[in-house]
Amino acid sequence: MSTAPAGNRSGRSVSRQVLADHVYEELLASLMDGRLEPGTAVSIDGTARDLDVSPTPVREALARLEHTGMVRRVALKGYRVAPLFTREDFAELMEARLAIEPVNARLACERMTPGQLAELEEAVSDLKKAPRGPSFAEYRDYLEADERFHRLIAEHTGNQFMVSAYSALGGQVQRFRLFGGVGITDAEYAISEHQAVLDALEAGDPDAAAEAMAEHVRRVRGRAIADAPAD
Amino acid sequence: MSTAPAGNRSGRSVSRQVLADHVYEELLASLMDGRLEPGTAVSIDGTARDLDVSPTPVREALARLEHTGMVRRVALKGYRVAPLFTREDFAELMEARLAIEPVNARLACERMTPGQLAELEEAVSDLKKAPRGPSFAEYRDYLEADERFHRLIAEHTGNQFMVSAYSALGGQVQRFRLFGGVGITDAEYAISEHQAVLDALEAGDPDAAAEAMAEHVRRVRGRAIADAPAD
DNA sequence: GACGGGGCATTCCTATAGGATTTGTGTATG
DNA sequence: CATACACAAATCCTATAGGAATGCCCCGTC
Numbered sequence: 001m002s003t004a005p006a007g008n009r010s011g012r013s014v015s016r017q018v019l020a021d022h023v024y025e026e027l028l029a030s031l032m033d034g035r036l037e038p039g040t041a042v043s044i045d046g047t048a049r050d051l052d053v054s055p056t057p058v059r060e061a062l063a064r065l066e067h068t069g070m071v072r073r074v075a076l077k078g079y080r081v082a083p084l085f086t087r088e089d090f091a092e093l094m095e096a097r098l099a100i101e102p103v104n105a106r107l108a109c110e111r112m113t114p115g116q117l118a119e120l121e122e123a124v125s126d127l128k129k130a131p132r133g134p135s136f137a138e139y140r141d142y143l144e145a146d147e148r149f150h151r152l153i154a155e156h157t158g159n160q161f162m163v164s165a166y167s168a169l170g171g172q173v174q175r176f177r178l179f180g181g182v183g184i185t186d187a188e189y190a191i192s193e194h195q196a197v198l199d200a201l202e203a204g205d206p207d208a209a210a211e212a213m214a215e216h217v218r219r220v221r222g223r224a225i226a227d228a229p230a231d
Numbered sequence: 232m233s234t235a236p237a238g239n240r241s242g243r244s245v246s247r248q249v250l251a252d253h254v255y256e257e258l259l260a261s262l263m264d265g266r267l268e269p270g271t272a273v274s275i276d277g278t279a280r281d282l283d284v285s286p287t288p289v290r291e292a293l294a295r296l297e298h299t300g301m302v303r304r305v306a307l308k309g310y311r312v313a314p315l316f317t318r319e320d321f322a323e324l325m326e327a328r329l330a331i332e333p334v335n336a337r338l339a340c341e342r343m344t345p346g347q348l349a350e351l352e353e354a355v356s357d358l359k360k361a362p363r364g365p366s367f368a369e370y371r372d373y374l375e376a377d378e379r380f381h382r383l384i385a386e387h388t389g390n391q392f393m394v395s396a397y398s399a400l401g402g403q404v405q406r407f408r409l410f411g412g413v414g415i416t417d418a419e420y421a422i423s424e425h426q427a428v429l430d431a432l433e434a435g436d437p438d439a440a441a442e443a444m445a446e447h448v449r450r451v452r453g454r455a456i457a458d459a460p461a462d
Numbered sequence: 463g464a465c466g467g468g469g470c471a472t473t474c475c476t477a478t479a480g481g482a483t484t485t486g487t488g489t490a491t492g
Numbered sequence: 493c494a495t496a497c498a499c500a501a502a503t504c505c506t507a508t509a510g511g512a513a514t515g516c517c518c519c520g521t522c
Contacts, residue, residue, distance in 0.1 A: 018306055019476070020294075045503065054477045055504090056287065063251075063291045067298035069395065075249055076483075076504060089391070096392035099334040107326075160320070161327035161400055164300065168395040250506070276473060285507045286474090307474060307513075 019053050023061035026051060031070050031081065032147075032171070033140055034178045042071060042079040068171045084179055093172055094221040098214060100165050101150065105197060105213035107157035109206040116156045117202065123149040124191075124198050132187050142187060147174050149194055153213075176224075186223055193219060250284050254292035257282060262301050262312065262402070263378075264371050265409045273302060273310040299402045315410055324403055325452040329445060331396050332381065336428060336444035338388035340437040347387045348433065354380040355422075355429050363418050373418060378405050380425055384444075407455075417454055424450060 027047070030036045042062065048055045062079050065071050071079045085093070108116075123145050130142035147170065154166035193216040200208035258278070261267045273293065279286045293310050296302050302310045316324070339347075354376050361373035378401065385397035424447040431439035 018474090021306075043503070044505090056290070056476060056478095059287070059505090060290055060294045063294040064298055067295055075252075078504065092390040092392055095338070095390055096396060099393065100330065100396065103330040159323040159326055161323055161403070162330065164399040165327060165331065165396040168399055169392055172392070249504090274473070275475090287506060287508095290475090309474065 018057070020057040020060040020064075023047070023051055023053060023057050024064055027061060027065060028070075031065075032174050033143075036081050038081050038084045038175070038179060040081045042081060044078065069168070070171045070175065082175070085176060090176065090224065091221075093169065093176065094217060096169055097173070097217045100162070100169065101153070101217055102210040102214040104154045104157050104162055104166060105201070106206040106210040107159060107162065108153045109201050109204065109209040111158050112156050112201065116152070119152055120149065120156075120198055120201065123152060124194050127191055127194060143174065143177055146177065146190070146194075153197075186220070189219065189223065190216070249288070251288040251291040251295075254278070254282055254284060254288050255295055258292055258296060259301075262296075263405050264374075267312050269312050269315045269406070269410060271312045273312060275309065300399070301402045301406065313406070316407060321407065321455065322452075324400065324407065325448060327400055328404070328448045331393070331400065332384070332448055333441040333445040335385045335388050335393055335397060336432070337437040337441040338390060338393065339384045340432050340435065340440040342389050343387050343432065347383070350383055351380065351387075351429055351432065354383060355425050358422055358425060374405065374408055377408065377421070377425075384428075417451070420450065420454065421447070 027036075027042070036042070044055050044058050044062065048058045051058070062071060062073070066073050066079070070082055072082050073079045112120075126145040127142065127149065130145055132139060132142055150173070151166065151170060154163050154170075157163070193212070197209060197212040197216060200212045258267075258273070267273070275286050275289050275293065279289045282289070293302060293304070297304050297310070301313055303313050304310050357376040358373065358380065361376055363370060363373055381404070382397065382401060385394050385401075388394070424443070428440060428443040428447060431443045
């Protein structure tokens, strides 16, 4: 660290945040919006240099990220971004979503407060407003709102374990949205499906909410399989 | 490190395993069989001294463990074993198990090979043979077989994401078996319920397998609520 | 006897050093 | 021209040092 201290020993004590947390957030963001493509090696020393920190916090952040499935670690070879899905992986992911997300929708419907419902409405609204241009940068807002909608439903179950279960999937879902063949054409259909889920939640009908969510996941699966690239 | 190097720099190159892995396994075992009770602080430097390693691998192992929910981390205060469940936590855990484990049983039933079925039979057999004396040490074998049964079903779904989802719960389930009020008396009933799940799997009836698993979880919930201690 | 302050130990956190191994490159040889 | 070897660079992994903050205990004072 020669030129830029960039640390915190001289600055004010904003240092009340651990560097490993910062590194984790930074890497997660890079993974979520596609800056780090599947298969890329994530060098410990390298990212340490990039972020102007020592390898130790990077090591800790990567250990946490590994458990999300977004990076893989080989014992003495280092970390690399988890490889692209095969068709089988995608089928497994959708199967798992079908098991978990309709339950989340049902539970959320039974317990949601008006304020939480408003958050969901905002997510769907953002989804509709988000630009869906051909460029990645614009598409990002759409993806963010999509992910937010599903995550909020998981959180509004009030069940910490369902949140954990969804989180185990959520990152992979996001990665698939980016690289798995679901393209921008998906958006037109997906918006109405999200709206259907929201309608059922607003109506307070748990069965309908679960079914609408299940239908959404099935349709995502169907669209992706239709125009999925080769393995 | 004054007296015992205990490391690997002098020994033969068995060092082809990373120390952090060893520390992780060690801590996990301590958590799973009750040597580390809820609320206990897990000092980084302390465990490093205990295991004759430096703090760096311990730090990495704990970062991984945190994601399992078995230890909690407070930003600049360190790690401690996750606290005991409240009744609400327990209800949430059972709700999540009801959402996930019957699905696992159904999928496993549809796809399981004879060899995998034999593994399950062995787990149930071990469950019956395991001593259920009043001492913790003896009870351990029973708990291990119980956990193994459920984990094998998750793995035999052939769906890596359902395995992840179960893993997010599995550790907590095990911790609850130890500390949550489900006592040895549970064993007598649970064995027949496990047998019922196994019977359905052997019969190749997915619906029955899912229902048997759901019934098992519901009964575990019922028994625990019956004689649960106060919060 | 009760309360407050100072020093010491512990602990977390980050940086740095160095050993072991792999990888890549350049050169010499068949 | 292709192959093999050697050296250099990068990388992972572990240990150690030291700063910053917290907690604890003892002691002096009211």
